[in-house]
Amino acid sequence: YARHLKYVRDYQLVYGKKAEYDAAAAPIRTELDVLRENHQFVRDLDEDPQALSWEQRVAKKYYDQLFKEYCLADLRFYREGKVAMRWRTEAEVVSGKGQFACGSLHCDARDDLRSWEVNFAYAEAGEHKNALVKLRLCPPCSDQLNYRKR
Structure with missing residues (x-):
């Protein structure tokens, strides 16, 4: 993926069509980033699983393991x-x-x-x-x- 981003940047420098590739330069949020943001050392046992967001469910699944x-x-x-x-x-x-x-x-x-x-x-x-x-x-x-x- 890093090589792809380098190629896109090189293309932008040569051809100057930056507007089309701004999305490629945007930072990507991975599951590890989500886990770091939502992890809790000790979680509440009475949490309602239906009320949790996707990010909180990812963190809870890791916590349960x-x-x-x-x-x-x-x-x-x-x-x-x-x-x-x-x-x-x-x-x-x-x-x-x-x-x-x-x-x-x-x-x-x-x-x-x-x-x-x-x-x-x-x-x-x-x-x-x-x-x-x-x-x-x-x-x-x-x-x-x-x-x-x-």
Whole structure:
């Protein structure tokens, strides 16, 4: 597709008929863009599926495919107190990531894991929310999680 756009731009430069190809230069909204805009970390269980828009149904379908027993954490910015969390996918559940292996995205330790119940505070659609999530981490990653609490 990128090659097609390059050809269209080259054609416009040579022949100057820009008005016919303005639609080709318009940004395309993909399902990933829709998912990023409408995803919710924790969804309401009493949502009426008939009242949801197409975008909200796409986000809900993705949410329903996630496994919400344990979270995975990105601890790269732990010194600043910024920890990103997400639910596990099916492939991660099958491999044991987050339950039998460390729940940090950048660690694969399988020994001496500790379970944590973490109050995850996050902002979603301009609103501050909290969720109590379970997380299993190895000792070095546990230290990173609790870095600001020392």
